[in-house]
Amino acid sequence: MFSEMIATLRPSPIQVMAERTRQAIQGGRSVVDMTLGEPDFPTPQHIGEAAVRAVAEGQTRYTPINGSTRLREAIARKFRDGNGIDCSPANISVGCGGKQVIYQAFLATLNPGDEVLIPAPYWASYADIVGMNRGVLKPIGTTPEAGYALSPEALEAAIGPRTKWLVLNSPSNPSGTAYTAAQLMAFADVIRRSVHRNFFILVDDIYEHILFDGICFATLAALAPDLSGRILTVNGVSKAYAMTGWRVGYGCGPLALIDAMTKIQMQVNSHTSSISQAAAAAALEGPQDELERRRAIFQGRRDLLLARFGTIPGLRTPKPEGAFYLFPDCRHFMGQSTPDGTLLADDVALSSYLLDEGVSVVPGSGFGMPGFLRLSYATSDEMLRLAAERIACALGKLS
Numbered sequence: 195m196f197s198e199m200i201a202t203l204r205p206s207p208i209q210v211m212a213e214r215t216r217q218a219i220q221g222g223r224s225v226v227d228m229t230l231g232e233p234d235f236p237t238p239q240h241i242g243e244a245a246v247r248a249v250a251e252g253q254t255r256y257t258p259i260n261g262s263t264r265l266r267e268a269i270a271r272k273f274r275d276g277n278g279i280d281c282s283p284a285n286i287s288v289g290c291g292g293k294q295v296i297y298q299a300f301l302a303t304l305n306p307g308d309e310v311l312i313p314a315p316y317w318a319s320y321a322d323i324v325g326m327n328r329g330v331l332k333p334i335g336t337t338p339e340a341g342y343a344l345s346p347e348a349l350e351a352a353i354g355p356r357t358k359w360l361v362l363n364s365p366s367n368p369s370g371t372a373y374t375a376a377q378l379m380a381f382a383d384v385i386r387r388s389v390h391r392n393f394f395i396l397v398d399d400i401y402e403h404i405l406f407d408g409i410c411f412a413t414l415a416a417l418a419p420d421l422s423g424r425i426l427t428v429n430g431v432s433k434a435y436a437m438t439g440w441r442v443g444y445g446c447g448p449l450a451l452i453d454a455m456t457k458i459q460m461q462v463n464s465h466t467s468s469i470s471q472a473a474a475a476a477a478l479e480g481p482q483d484e485l486e487r488r489r490a491i492f493q494g495r496r497d498l499l500l501a502r503f504g505t506i507p508g509l510r511t512p513k514p515e516g517a518f519y520l521f522p523d524c525r526h527f528m529g530q531s532t533p534d535g536t537l538l539a540d541d542v543a544l545s546s547y548l549l550d551e552g553v554s555v556v557p558g559s560g561f562g563m564p565g566f567l568r569l570s571y572a573t574s575d576e577m578l579r580l581a582a583e584r585i586a587c588a589l590g591k592l593s
């Protein structure tokens with residue numbers, strides 16, 4: 195009855211843990227939820243008001259498939275003035291979240307067996323989207339010692355004749371690793387030197403505005419304009435403006451790729467909501483000062499958690515440069531037992547144990563790194579302190 199593809203599709207590890215958390219909380223248990231990747235702030239008021247105005251003004255009809263003219267102009271301006279990427283509204287694709295833009299890019303380009311190179315740990319959805327489109331995920335290994343950063347040497351070794359995409363996500367979900375301009379230029383050199391030229395580069399900048407310690411945001415298409423005919427830069431309003439539910443993401447890329455993606459979108463959902471598009475335009479055109487305030491809050495939360503985690507024996511947590519996740523190395527605890535004698539064979543078992551102890555996290559295996567965990571710190575300081583105490587206590591009981 196069902197397709198071969200659907201049998202290969204695993205439930206999202208994030209959603210699995212989120213659902214178990216919901217059930218535990220509904221069952222009356224006290225659980226600090228660190229599973230979901232969404233800011234805990236409200237959408238800024240002026241953005242909501244723009245949406246209400248859009249309804250009142252009758253902006254409730256179909257828009258162009260690749261987004262309203264006003265929104266694509268605002269996005270092109272953001273890429274040009276904010277990122278230094280030379281583009282026009284024709285280079286822009288707007289989808290129902292960055293996820294749809296990424297999905298359509300892979301669907302438009304992958305043939306069975308084409309390879310997609312992604313530094314691990316990676317956002318779990320990339321793996322599934324590649325698989326759904328009959329591509330082959332080729333993770334490139336990184337280490338906690340190197341802050342989970344891809345090295346130019348590892349990139350060079352990974353590129354081959356079947357490479358169709360390289361994915362660079364900075365700051366990264368789940369590791370928070372961010373690349374400097376110098377690091378990106380080194381990757382650009384590898385790409386230029388390679389004899390294999392038949393591949394695109396997906397640059398996922400969705401966490402652009404959540405970057406710490408004064409690190410300057412850098413993006414490949416601005417640094418290597420000679421490669422821009424092969425780069426799709428993806429971004430969106432979900433994380434920056436706390437607009438996860440509005441479902442607006444966008445990409446900037448070469449015309450032929452954008453046209454192919456638009457052809458697909460025409461038969462999928464036409465476009466994202468006209469009202470959400472008006473709200474996203476208001477987000478990009480309006481005041482930006484809230485971004486800095488929220489960025490500073492995330493940095494404070496990171497520091498709070500890191501300080502406490504640094505005192506937990508056996509837990510090694512590289513310092514993330516951005517986004518709102520920690521990705522601790524928990525391999526020390528693999529094979530240990532809980533007080534009731536349950537063996538923690540892997541990161542899934544460790545996550546289950548932590549949930550029983552009142553903190554829900556996502557197993558690192560879902561992000562291509564078994565033995566690690568991902569914790570989202572998009573929650574209040576008070577909850578983070580409670581979570582850190584519970585984790586310290588739970589890990590302290592293992593033997």
Ligand SMILES: Cc1ncc(COP(=O)(O)O)c(C=O)c1O
Nearest residue numbers: 231291292293317367430432443
């Ligand atoms: C790395 C990364 N890229 C893209 C997205 C897509 O976000 P959205 O579809 O809400 O724009 C997410 C969301 O979690 C993400 O973590």
